Amino acid sequence: MKNKLSMIMLSLITLIVLGACAQDNQDDSEETGDSGQEDTQETGTYQIGVSQFIEHPSLDAAYEGFQAAIEEAVLDVEYDLRNAQGDQSNTSTIAQNFVADNVDLVFANATPSAQAALQATSDIPIVFTSVTDAIEAGLVESLDQPDRNITGVMDMHPDAIIETVNFIDQYFPESAVGVVYNAGEQNSVIQIDHVNEAVQDTSLTVVERTVSTSAEVQQATTSLVGEADLIYIVTDNTVVSALETVVAVAEEQQLPLVVGEPDSLTRGGFATFGIDYYTIGYRTGEMAVDILTEGIEPADISIEYPPEMQLFINQSAVEAQGIEWNSDWDEIAELQ
Numbered sequence: 001m002k003n004k005l006s007m008i009m010l011s012l013i014t015l016i017v018l019g020a021c022a023q024d025n026q027d028d029s030e031e032t033g034d035s036g037q038e039d040t041q042e043t044g045t046y047q048i049g050v051s052q053f054i055e056h057p058s059l060d061a062a063y064e065g066f067q068a069a070i071e072e073a074v075l076d077v078e079y080d081l082r083n084a085q086g087d088q089s090n091t092s093t094i095a096q097n098f099v100a101d102n103v104d105l106v107f108a109n110a111t112p113s114a115q116a117a118l119q120a121t122s123d124i125p126i127v128f129t130s131v132t133d134a135i136e137a138g139l140v141e142s143l144d145q146p147d148r149n150i151t152g153v154m155d156m157h158p159d160a161i162i163e164t165v166n167f168i169d170q171y172f173p174e175s176a177v178g179v180v181y182n183a184g185e186q187n188s189v190i191q192i193d194h195v196n197e198a199v200q201d202t203s204l205t206v207v208e209r210t211v212s213t214s215a216e217v218q219q220a221t222t223s224l225v226g227e228a229d230l231i232y233i234v235t236d237n238t239v240v241s242a243l244e245t246v247v248a249v250a251e252e253q254q255l256p257l258v259v260g261e262p263d264s265l266t267r268g269g270f271a272t273f274g275i276d277y278y279t280i281g282y283r284t285g286e287m288a289v290d291i292l293t294e295g296i297e298p299a300d301i302s303i304e305y306p307p308e309m310q311l312f313i314n315q316s317a318v319e320a321q322g323i324e325w326n327s328d329w330d331e332i333a334e335l336q
Helices: 002-032 057-072 088-101 111-120 160-171 186-201 214-222 243-253 262-266 277-294 315-320
Strands: 046-052 077-083 105-109 126-131 150-154 176-182 205-211 230-233 257-259 271-274 310-313
Touching: 046 057, 046 088, 046 111, 057 077, 057 105, 057 126, 057 262, 057 277, 077 088, 088 111, 105 111, 105 277, 111 126, 111 150, 111 186, 126 277, 150 277, 160 186, 160 230, 160 257, 160 271, 176 186, 176 214, 186 205, 205 214, 214 243, 230 243, 243 257, 262 271, 262 310
Parallel strands: 046 077, 046 105, 105 126, 126 150, 176 205, 176 230, 230 257, 257 271
Antiparallel strands: 271 310
């Protein structure tokens, strides 16, 4: 009888102990909120695929700004940077690789990269910058409501080309304006269309040359000699990547070189109504942070224009290109 009673008591004690342990485990799980598993949204590493169309200072600055915004948000991020080397077929391969790797977000730096990313996925969030016109490029139908898995910051202020053409017409009237661009870059075709439209009510004419690769830029620019009084290089990725060859022709032939952004100005351009690519890259990075940490959909983030635009003049280029200084520029331009 004693043995039977002892066994009953032992069983009761064992059940009580096991119940207490189970309660402790349940309490621990409630405290962690996920039964002991780590919350990957808070402690995991985000994978960001970076597709950059070509290497040149403007796109590099945009990427630096993007990274700075991510760093300021203190996110743990691993970047997979892929450069298409100016080849549009490479942008498709890059985008498909990012989809296969199931990255958390794609940062598309330039129009061809954004187009390829959007073609490759309708699920992975995409943020872009260095895109001239998101609607004309077929990325979205509305800037205010993208309604797709893509958003970002464009690199062309809506008044930039008009202001540039007016500047040329005022200070270099009756000029034949030589333009060199890659007809395969839709962003460039859009800009040249705007240039041709803007000159219609001015004293200017446009002389066009097209290229397919950066290796063709020097020859195309040289072919403008004798036909153009001034050269205007828009934000064409192919041409800007070989801008030094354009600068060499401009200086040798004493042709004013107007450019599309400040980075090209520091490389030898004479004047630009430009924007800061670091700034638009930073703003795009802020959008990425909202998408990754707040769960905001790209479709609900309006596409933005650059915040501001300024006339910049490179005084060294004025002298190198034989340009007569105009006293107006002391008042209206930021001199470098």
